[in-house]
Amino acid sequence: MHTTTLQTTNLTKKYGEQVALNNLNLSVNKGEIFCLLGQNGAGKTTTINLFLGFTNATSGEAKINNVTVQPNDVATKKFVAYIPEVVQLYGNLDGIENLDFFSRLAGFKYSKELLTGFLTKAGLQSEAHQKRLSAYSKGMRQKVGIAIALAKNADVILMDEPTSGLDPKATAEFTRICKELAAEGKTIFMATHDIFNAVNVGTRIGIMRQGELVHTLNTSDITANELQKLYLKTI
Amino acid sequence: MPNRLLIKQFLRSGIAIAGISLLLLSGIISLFIGKSYLEKQRDKIEATAVYQQQHIDRNVQYGHSEMGLLLYYLRFAYVNSINPLNGLSIGQRDVNLGIQQVTIRNLIEKKYDSDLNNPASMVMGNLDFSFVLIYLFPLLIITFTYNLLSEEKEEGTWRLINIQSNAAKKVLLQKWWIRSAFVTGTLLLLYLLAIPILSIPINASYLAMIAEGVLYILFWFIACAMVVGWQKNSATNAVSLLSIWLLLTIVAPAVINSLITTKYPVPEAMATVVANREGYHDKWDRPKEETMGRFYAHYPQFQQYRLPAEDFNWLWYYAMQQMGDDDAAEHSVAMRNKLLLREKLSNTVGYFIPTLHTQLQYSLLAQSGLKNQVQFLDSTTAFHEKKRLYFYPKIIKKLPVLQEDWRKHYAVEYFKSEPPVNWIKLLLPLLLIIILFTTINFIQFKNLK
DSSP: OOOEEEEEEEEEEEETTEEEEEEEEEEEETTOEEEEEEOTTSSHHHHHHHHHTSSOOSEEEEEETTEEHHHHHHHHGGGEEEEOSSOOOOTTSBHHHHHHHHHHHTTOOOOHHHHHHHHHHTTOOGGGTTSBGGGOOHHHHHHHHHHHHHHHTOSEEEEESTTTTOOHHHHHHHHHHHHHHHHTTOEEEEEESOHHHHHHHOSEEEEEETTEEEEEEEGGGOOHHHHHHHHHHHO | OOHHHHHHHHHHSHHHHHHHHHHHHHHHHHHHHHHHHHHHHHHHHHHHHHHHHHHHHHHHHHTOSSHHHHHHHOOEEEEEOOOGGGGTOOTTTTTBOSEEEEOSSOOHHHHTOBOOOOHHHHHHOOOOHHHIIIIIHHHHHHHHHTTTTHHHHHHTHHHHHHHHOSOHHHHHHHHHHHHHHHHHHHHHHHHHHHHHHHTOOOSHHHHHHHHHHHHHHHHHHHHHHHHHTTOOOHHHHHHHHHHHHHIIIIIHHHHHHHHHHHHSOOTHHHHHHHHHHHHHHGGGGSOHHHHHHHHHHHOGGGTTSOOOSSSOOHHHHHHHHHHHHHHHHHHHHHHHHHHHHHHHHHHHHHTTOHHHHHHHHHHHHTTOSHHHHHHHHHHHHHHHHHHHHHHHHHHHTTOOGGGSOGGGGOSOEEEOOOOOOOHHHHHHHHHHHHHHHHHHHHHHHHTOO
């Protein structure tokens, strides 16, 4: 029996006359990694923003753990963690301090050992833990972002272009971590342009075009080359 | 809430330590400028006391056999007391005469003299503590707060804060508190240092200065929060806040000063001097009976002493001098009233302009403002009158100079004024503005996401 963690019903977002998202119907189960593909402006980030409660839907609804985001975004926040394209943290605090700060914000007070453990689990080398974030590469920041998500112990991790700009090794490491998290029962919802990584990391893939979800596929049913062809044909 | 980490984050930004250090240094320099000013004034007063004794001895022993002639030359010093708080707010004290050397001749012409000043230092003004408080502290507050929220939004941390917590506003409030605490701490440290440096007694006036200073700082923090609440970008916030600073510290006081001097012009300043000089010069050519008639009208108690029939008599001479003051009295009173009207209007306008209000209150508490100067001049007039009334009978009776015990005139006399602190007038205007701005901030930040 699958537990639905993320669900949208006829979710629509309009900016004036511009339709950013049109009647999106989607459900993502616990432990799934759902990758949303699409060009810029296809509605991927809008979907994430609606789950985060950063913007209000024009019609329809988004649910997390069966709780409607709008108007309960205060309640649904505790279910989600968020990793943006570039994880922006405080440059003059080190990795542990940043993690401590954002964990405390979420209501968790961890010992230094536990904080170090989260960073290590996220793949950040121990030498970097006490260096200021201003000296971190993008990949290292992503790892702190993952550690923040781990520390929050959120059911859902929303990711917006998380591998954009990462080198292949960092991307591979990121993929490994995502799979581990999914195996632990976390639901990952990722917007990405990276077709090959989507096939590699995801359990399901959605392709969006002009605010509409055009295809939904199981990654076990398709190869990267087939997906690329379908994607190019679709957009 | 993560106070400790926000403090670290603030202190590790290079600007925090540099800004606070610079402000602290400016504050300490201002205290030593105040100390130097106080020492200079005290030296002057000490020298005056020594000089007065020497001056009296020299004139009595080697000079003049007639009481009238001796008192033509003798000067008696009257000193506007130095309050240690002057060191914090020099105000008009370095421009106005703090030591009046009074003869029993006419007074009014001399009363409004000013000290000699270095024009260059007058252009630059004094870097006293009130300058540091009123001009420099707000600049640091602006530097610390203009991007309180916009920086988070521009750098992308605000989204993460919002996702992690429903208390994002509390993070903002904590950042505001941390900056407020450090700046207020710096201010309080300066007040603490001022006690030994300027030998300030801890009394109601000093506590009032501290309270006013803290409220002034709070006003700026709340004003900055209001601009932050507009949720514009960092550049817009910085320009807006610097414009407000310029308006409140430079433009508004200058415009108000100009309006007040236009509303209450003081042509009496010139008229008073002219009337005073002509008042007695003119009497050389007027019949003595006329002069004496007016003198007796002013001082009926001396009517019994009639003017002897001789070419020159000191009674007539001093009556003539007296007429100088009497002729200028109307202009002098008008000028005094105008000055007080200017002071009153400045205070009223100041209730709505925190910079002006704080400056005026500091001058009031330090006894370095216009009100103190007017009171000192009033008291100088009373001192002069007391001397006249003491010496007139001796001059008229032509008492021998050596019959007077001159030692009792050695001591310099002081004007001392310590009006009680009016806490309501002092603090209420700033408190009301702070409450108003806080309410606006509350509304602005209510729906912040």
